[in-house]
Amino acid sequence: MSTVGFIGLGTMGLPMAENLVKAGYDVVGYNRSAKRVDALVAARGRGASSIAEAVKDSDVVITVVPDSPDVEAVVMGEGGIFENSHPGQLVIDMSTIEPATARAVAEAGAKAGVRVLDAPVSGGEAGAVEGVLSIMVGGAAADFAAAKPVLEAVGRTIVHVGPHGAGQTVKAANQLMVAGHLQLLAEALVLAEASDVDPVVAVEVLGGGLAGSTVLDRKSENMLKRDFTAGFRLSLHHKDMGIVTAAAREAGVAIPLGSAVAQLIASLVARGDGGLDHSGLFKLTEELAGRSQ
Amino acid sequence: MSTVGFIGLGTMGLPMAENLVKAGYDVVGYNRSAKRVDALVAARGRGASSIAEAVKDSDVVITVVPDSPDVEAVVMGEGGIFENSHPGQLVIDMSTIEPATARAVAEAGAKAGVRVLDAPVSGGEAGAVEGVLSIMVGGAAADFAAAKPVLEAVGRTIVHVGPHGAGQTVKAANQLMVAGHLQLLAEALVLAEASDVDPVVAVEVLGGGLAGSTVLDRKSENMLKRDFTAGFRLSLHHKDMGIVTAAAREAGVAIPLGSAVAQLIASLVARGDGGLDHSGLFKLTEELAGRSQ
Amino acid sequence: MSTVGFIGLGTMGLPMAENLVKAGYDVVGYNRSAKRVDALVAARGRGASSIAEAVKDSDVVITVVPDSPDVEAVVMGEGGIFENSHPGQLVIDMSTIEPATARAVAEAGAKAGVRVLDAPVSGGEAGAVEGVLSIMVGGAAADFAAAKPVLEAVGRTIVHVGPHGAGQTVKAANQLMVAGHLQLLAEALVLAEASDVDPVVAVEVLGGGLAGSTVLDRKSENMLKRDFTAGFRLSLHHKDMGIVTAAAREAGVAIPLGSAVAQLIASLVARGDGGLDHSGLFKLTEELAGRSQ
């Protein structure tokens, strides 16, 4: 299993593909804009000028594209992966999309004789570059076992969480929690500041107790400095909250806090702050307290 | 500064008083029900039969009572601390109450020539027994310095967070975040379970990334086992969310997620689940998804 | 303009088609289950055994089907309306669907040389039977003018509210408000009952002032009698809240109250109460107050 077709060489995809090359895989990359393919070739990968070319001689195909419709087009569309794949080929979609779409792709794959896994990641661009992503995988256990060596070239924590779509569900749960933690931290810090409490000391003491969180460790400084350089853009978290909402709706689960924070993120994006880091929830919370700066 | 008057020998107060005895302080304790006083005497403290008796020869007076009206009565009421205190005495209220009440108590103290600190704690009964509480202190810096040796007998992280009331504000911010983290974890886990994801594996992977939190580390097992033995009772968190709501209202801060989770806790208490641990938010979230057991 | 093709003879569609017959139109009806077609024939309409047959000789085609994917299939799918329509034909979709889908259908219609209007209704089964529906129409003014005589056979208030999709947007706004009014009434009545206020008298005085609403006039009795016989089923309102959420997201509008009530409706459906009338929001509100019966 040495040749990997790689579709989608964006901010995340390109460093992932490069890490596969470094791990000894023969990587054939395709991207809509050819420049990114050149970058892979410069890193000793091979370039493909079509999906067909990237797929046909590969043992494994990995896709990293922006959203559900992109996955549908690339995998199931005309000239897409399934039209060019061979029986038993393993397709690993590492995009963040709706669990329902992941299940539909897997079902179509079964008809096409192709094995499919959903394997979204967390860890951001830095995690992709360093090859230390967390990867949540949904699909058959045997396929997970087959994929694991490949995934180990790009990630550190690689977990099989359930059947098709389960990887996407866990990613959705992750994004729900992160959005909520950010907003709660913003509410706590704005309350502290509006009450003449030293927020730096507050963060220290809050972080030491039951209120501690990774978001507090990593994002409170951004908030207190009003430095909302992305990082993970609100526009992307907005896309992900759409997936969270759809996943909860499909599963029949009410998410009162999740849906409330989704509205706040939607508002930031509507106001033109989609390019800010998701810690920018602090900015809106401050404005809602009449404390904008 | 060797004699400490101690008012309120409840679940938290008694072990705190005992730790002061162990640290070499002469502790004179008072409690409405005399049994708790006997327990302190058995631990080599001294008993008082009135607030006056506990206050008059003490250098420092500590109060640990349930709610704002209790503090008002014990400190400012008839036969209370201020009526029996002497100039320069240091009163440390370690109850969890409204910041506004803490400020009113401090103001009344200033008129009575008494120094006052608000110093609520987190860490629960276990933290009180082991003497490792986190203590958030509001008041004058000099008074904080004077109080610190005493507080070190009962806590480990002892932080001066701002002027009078600031300790209570930080405690309110803490309870806001904890309630929210619990509910977000519940929403994530119910979503996972309703989507055929293995929740134990989901907790593992969620905890390793940006969604990690102390609540996830300490409370997810309770949720997945449906073991809601308190711990920290929902009825107490409900009281605290009242303080959070009042503090945010007074500070002019909107807390959309805080107020949403306050409603869920209110509902659990209204339904008779106030005696459960606050991780019982999972129970309501599961019922709202039609998955009650 | 005397022949009307009618696709979708369900609870709403059949009485609408019958009213067209009564108004003198030659109605050719098609429905997936043939029984409903027989009912139309018994009412002096004509039956069609395919969409093609209903469309090919009609001046106007009306569709009344459950959801967005149904409209896509019936109008744009294989063997659907556009494949069988002739230039200049007028297609009026009276289903409740996403504004974005309505716009996509209109665009596809333009390519096919067919004029399209979105014209969702309110007024329920009773309004359909009596021919007094409110109809909110989106599309070109000239097409609205052409459609108006036909629509007058099934509705009383017939309004042109804007371009393609605008009818669906107004319907979404309507469902958002209705859901919210129902929930607010439930919160008010449960608060009254839990406070020993006579709710019947409360309804009277609330209805007389600024809190008055059509929902209060028509639904408070259901709530107070706990008679949740549909009426308009929660499962349908749940579908519509999905449309509301999607429409708000697409338009970049935050709907904090709309999204909160959408969660409550989702919860009722998840718990198995989707068959209740939407006034069943009272039932959940009562349970959340620990007052279920």
Next chain:
Amino acid sequence: MSTVGFIGLGTMGLPMAENLVKAGYDVVGYNRSAKRVDALVAARGRGASSIAEAVKDSDVVITVVPDSPDVEAVVMGEGGIFENSHPGQLVIDMSTIEPATARAVAEAGAKAGVRVLDAPVSGGEAGAVEGVLSIMVGGAAADFAAAKPVLEAVGRTIVHVGPHGAGQTVKAANQLMVAGHLQLLAEALVLAEASDVDPVVAVEVLGGGLAGSTVLDRKSENMLKRDFTAGFRLSLHHKDMGIVTAAAREAGVAIPLGSAVAQLIASLVARGDGGLDHSGLFKLTEELAGRSQ
């Protein structure tokens, strides 16, 4: 029963007192600022220079003051009504305050041998001037019967809704519904505008169906013209939402929509918009959609 003591001659109180004069009552008015007393005297009432003077020879005493602490001071405080009242005197508090405070006042009245009613009003300044207020009365039926002739001089709809505090509960329920209806209308109109729908036509069609409300009839024009001249100020509705929140909390009722809209009103007040009419909720909703003007 011809002499009425009247405490509180503000925007609402003065015209109410004047209407009592017009109806033939001997009205003795007291107000903290003497100017308002002069205005009553100019309208053929009598002036009092203390609460005692207004109370001692009156058959009925009416209070119309801003908030719970004002009622407590005026009725139960030093030099207040109960210190100067005579057995069997009837005290009618027409302020809007917490139901719990109303019950406490009634209880204190019973001890003082005084009959007490809570009788908050709706209808605004215009209703007070024209004597057409709606009055929601809590207390004993016999006392309501005794008060009715007096109340008929200032109101048109006068309803006995339950025991002590019930009038305030219904007023709270009223304010909860009105706030929610305003916000839902704002969400619907901003959604319409952001989707290129003509909002004037939208209002017309929404008002004709199940989404109709008195708020839509009276406040949509303000919203669409961005004319937020009070009217009923947001700062007052904010005070009232504090009462709603406290009443719900005390009654053990979750009010998810009520608490969500309370946050939005709190935000407007925090941002300095407390002087706007409560239809100003539209302004915030528009800003949250990035459409502020």
